[in-house]
Amino acid sequence: MLTTAEKLNILGEAAKYDASCSSSGSGRQGKPGGFGNAHMAGICHTWTDDGRCLSLLKVLYSNVCIFDCAYCVNRTSNDVLRATFEPDELAQIVVEFYKRNYIEGLFLSSGIIKNPDYTMEQLTKTVSLLRNKYNYYGYIHVKVVPGTSKKLIEAMGLLADRISVNIELPSKNSLALLAPQKKPKNITLPMQQIKLAKLDNAEARKKYKKAPLFAPAGQSTQIIIGATPDSDLAILRLSEGLYNGYNMKRVYYSAYLPVGKHPALPSPETRVPLLREHRLYQADWLLRFYGFQAAELLNDEKPSLDLELDPKCNWALNNLDLFPVEVNTADYQLLLRIPGIGVQSAQRIIAARKEKRLNLEDLKKLGIVMKRAQYFVTAAGKFGGRLRPKSHNLHTALAQPTDYVQLSLFDLPTANSFLNAGNF
Amino acid sequence: MLLLYDNTYTGFLSAVFKAFGQTKEEIAFVKEKNFVPPVLFEVQQVATNEQQAKRVANGLQKLHPQLPKILYKAWLSERTGIDQAIYQTMRLGFKIKNNPLSLLQNDWVKQTMLAQKKVSLAVERGYQFVRFTKFTDSFYIADLEPEYNILPLIGQHFHARFAEANFIIRDKIRKTAIISNKNGWQLVELLPEQINLPLAGTDEYTRMWQNYFKVLANPQRHNTKLQQKFVPLKHRKYLTEFK
Ligand code: SF4
Numbered sequence: 001m002l003t004t005a006e007k008l009n010i011l012g013e014a015a016k017y018d019a020s021c022s023s024s025g026s027g028r029q030g031k032p033g034g035f036g037n038a039h040m041a042g043i044c045h046t047w048t049d050d051g052r053c054l055s056l057l058k059v060l061y062s063n064v065c066i067f068d069c070a071y072c073v074n075r076t077s078n079d080v081l082r083a084t085f086e087p088d089e090l091a092q093i094v095v096e097f098y099k100r101n102y103i104e105g106l107f108l109s110s111g112i113i114k115n116p117d118y119t120m121e122q123l124t125k126t127v128s129l130l131r132n133k134y135n136y137y138g139y140i141h142v143k144v145v146p147g148t149s150k151k152l153i154e155a156m157g158l159l160a161d162r163i164s165v166n167i168e169l170p171s172k173n174s175l176a177l178l179a180p181q182k183k184p185k186n187i188t189l190p191m192q193q194i195k196l197a198k199l200d201n202a203e204a205r206k207k208y209k210k211a212p213l214f215a216p217a218g219q220s221t222q223i224i225i226g227a228t229p230d231s232d233l234a235i236l237r238l239s240e241g242l243y244n245g246y247n248m249k250r251v252y253y254s255a256y257l258p259v260g261k262h263p264a265l266p267s268p269e270t271r272v273p274l275l276r277e278h279r280l281y282q283a284d285w286l287l288r289f290y291g292f293q294a295a296e297l298l299n300d301e302k303p304s305l306d307l308e309l310d311p312k313c314n315w316a317l318n319n320l321d322l323f324p325v326e327v328n329t330a331d332y333q334l335l336l337r338i339p340g341i342g343v344q345s346a347q348r349i350i351a352a353r354k355e356k357r358l359n360l361e362d363l364k365k366l367g368i369v370m371k372r373a374q375y376f377v378t379a380a381g382k383f384g385g386r387l388r389p390k391s392h393n394l395h396t397a398l399a400q401p402t403d404y405v406q407l408s409l410f411d412l413p414t415a416n417s418f419l420n421a422g423n424f
Numbered sequence: 425m426l427l428l429y430d431n432t433y434t435g436f437l438s439a440v441f442k443a444f445g446q447t448k449e450e451i452a453f454v455k456e457k458n459f460v461p462p463v464l465f466e467v468q469q470v471a472t473n474e475q476q477a478k479r480v481a482n483g484l485q486k487l488h489p490q491l492p493k494i495l496y497k498a499w500l501s502e503r504t505g506i507d508q509a510i511y512q513t514m515r516l517g518f519k520i521k522n523n524p525l526s527l528l529q530n531d532w533v534k535q536t537m538l539a540q541k542k543v544s545l546a547v548e549r550g551y552q553f554v555r556f557t558k559f560t561d562s563f564y565i566a567d568l569e570p571e572y573n574i575l576p577l578i579g580q581h582f583h584a585r586f587a588e589a590n591f592i593i594r595d596k597i598r599k600t601a602i603i604s605n606k607n608g609w610q611l612v613e614l615l616p617e618q619i620n621l622p623l624a625g626t627d628e629y630t631r632m633w634q635n636y637f638k639v640l641a642n643p644q645r646h647n648t649k650l651q652q653k654f655v656p657l658k659h660r661k662y663l664t665e666f667k
Pocket of ligand 1: 065066067068069072074075076110111112179
C-alpha cells in the first residue's frame with residue numbers, strides 16, 4: 001500500500017509534464033461558514049526551479065490509463081509506478097495546502113481508469129467533497145477525460161471553476177498516428193457540450209439570479225507543440241477556430257518533452273522547442289487582444305513563425321506601407337499594431353494626447369519601448385528611428401537574443417496592469 | 425512652511441487639507457518621527473483631523489474611484505520626497521478636475537506612480553509568500569519581513585479568504601501584526617513576547633508540500649536565474665518549500 005505522501009509524489013510527477021502555467025482566473029466569492037475564494041488575477045505562490053509559476057496544486061487523480069498515447073508517460077505500455085488517490089485523501093491535501101496559503105486551488109486531471117465515465121465519477125466525488133464537506137470555495141480546474149458523457153460534464157461544470165478538454169495533437173492525422181484510441185469526436189463533443197451548457201446557464205441566470213454558476217472561468221484546452229509535423233499556421237488556425245467556435249477562454253501550448261521512443265515521434269535527444277512555444281503564445285496573444293487574425297500572421301508560403309523576431313514585429317515588417325504611424329492621430333486599433341506598443345501603452349497614449357500634442361520625448365516618458373517603436377512612429381510629425389523603415393536592415397536591428405520567460409501571471413492582464421494606469 | 429504631522433495617513437491628509445488653504449507659501453511635509461528642527465522654514469504642527477482627511481479623500485475619489493487607494497499605497501512607500509510628490513499630484517488632479525495619474529509626463533505623477541508600483545509589488549509578494557504554520561485546526565500563524573509596510577493592505581485579502589480561521593500574520597521588521605477571526609481583522613503593535621513566539625513546527629502536510637515542490641522540478645528546463653527573479657533569495661526565509 002502506498003502512503004498519501006508517496007501517492008502525491010507519483011501523481012504530482014505524472015502531472016508536471018503538463019507545461020502550461022494555468023493560474024486561476026475567476027472571481028468566485030467565498031461563502032459564510034466556508035473558506036477560500038478565487039482571486040480574479042490568480043496568484044502565483046512560488047516558482048519551481050525551472051522558473052514556472054506554481055499557483056495550483058496540479059495533480060493526477062490516477063496515473064493508471066487504459067489508453068496508449070505514444071507521447072504520454074502514463075500510457076499503458078509504459079513501465080511506471082502507478083497510484084490512485086481516494087477522493088477524501090486528495091480533498092484533504094487540497095484543504096490543508098490551501099489553508100497554509102501554499103496554493104491558489106486545484107488543477108485536477110487523470111489517466112483513464114476502467115473507462116471515461118468511471119474516471120469522471122471519481123473526480124466528481126473528490127470535487128464534491130471539497131465543495132460540500134469541506135466548504136472549500138477556492139479555485140478548481142478539472143480536465144475532462146475525452147469521451148465523458150454529457151451528464152457528468154454538466155455535473156462537473158456546476159462544481160468547478162473551469163473545465164477543459166485537451167486537444168493535445170493539432171490535427172486528425174497526428175491523433176490517428178500517436179493516439180489512435182482517442183477519437184476527435186470524443187474531444188470536440190464534450191467541448192461543444194460545455195459551450196452549450198454554459199450558454200444555457202447564462203440564460204438560466206438571467207431568469208433566476210440564484211442559479212448556480214456553470215464553470216465561471218470558462219473552458220480551456222492544450223495543444224502539444226513539436227511532437228508532430230503540424231505547422232504553426234495549422235496550430236494558429238486551430239486556436240482561432242477554438243476561440244471563435246467554442247468560446248474557449250484560453251488555448252495553452254506545451255512544448256513536447258520527449259518521453260518515449262516511437263517511430264513517429266522526435267527522438268529523445270531532440271531539443272525541447274521552447275522558443276517556438278513562446279512565439280506561439282505571443283501570436284495567440286495577438287489573436288486575443290490585438291485584433292489580429294491567423295491569416296495576417298502566417299500563410300501557406302510562410303507557415304512557420306519567425307524564431308528571431310516576435311510575430312508583431314514580423315507582421316509590421318511585412319506591412320511597411322502602413323508605417324510610420326503618427327501617434328497623435330492614429331486610432332486605438334492602429335496604435336495596438338505598432339511594435340513596442342502594448343495595450344497599456346496604447347491606452348496611455350490615448351489619455352495623454354488629450355492633454356497635449358505628444359512628441360518623442362513624451363513617448364519615452366509614457367513607457368513606450370522606443371527600441372522597437374522608433375522605426376514605426378512619428379510624434380508631432382517627427383520620425384525617431386535611426387533607420388527609415390526599410391525591411392532589409394530593420395530585421396537585423398529588431399532581432400535580438402530573446403530573453404524570454406515562461407508565460408506566467410505577469411503576462412496576463414492582471415490586477416497589476418489595471419492599476420498601473422491601464423484603465424486610467 | 426513645514427507641516428509636521430503625526431506619522432499617520434490621516435495626519436498626512438489633514439496636513440494636505442491645511443496646505444490647500446495656503447496660497448502663496450511653499451509647502452513641505454514631515455512626519456514627527458523624521459523631524460529635525462530646520463533653520464529657515466517656519467514649522468507648523470498639524471492636528472490630525474478625521475473630518476478634514478475625509479474631505480480630501482472624497483475629493484480624490486471624485487476624480488477617480490481608485491485614486492485614494494493608489495495614493496495611500498504610494499504614501500506607504502515612505503520614499504524620500506513622496507509626501508511632496510503625492511501633494512503635487514493631488515493639486516494637479518484638482519486643477520485639471522480629472523484623474524492626474526495618466527499624466528506620466530509630469531514628474532510628480534511619475535514619482536507617485538513609481539512608489540505605488542513598488543508597494544503594489546510588495547503587496548503581491550505578500551499574497552504570494554505568506555506561509556501559514558498550523559498550531560491547531562483553527563489557529564494559524566505566519567511571518568513576513570516585507571520591504572514596505574504592507575500589512576494594512578493585505579489584511580482584507582487574507583481575512584476574506586480564511587474568515588473562519590483565527591490567524592496572525594506578523595511583520596517582523598515593523599513589529600506589527602494582522603490579527604483576524606471570523607468577526608473581522610485588525611492591525612496591532614506587538615509586544616516583545618508576542619514577537620518572539622516561535623512559528624508552529626512541521627507536520628505531514630508541510631513535508632508533503634516540500635516534496636511536491638521538489639518533484640515539480642524539471643531538469644530539462646532548469647533555470648535558477650529565472651526562479652530567483654520571481655522569488656528573490658531575500659524572500660525565501662519563511663517559504664516552507666525552500667526549507
Ligand atoms: S489518455 Fe491521457 S493519460 Fe492516457 S495515455 Fe492518453 S494522454 Fe496519457
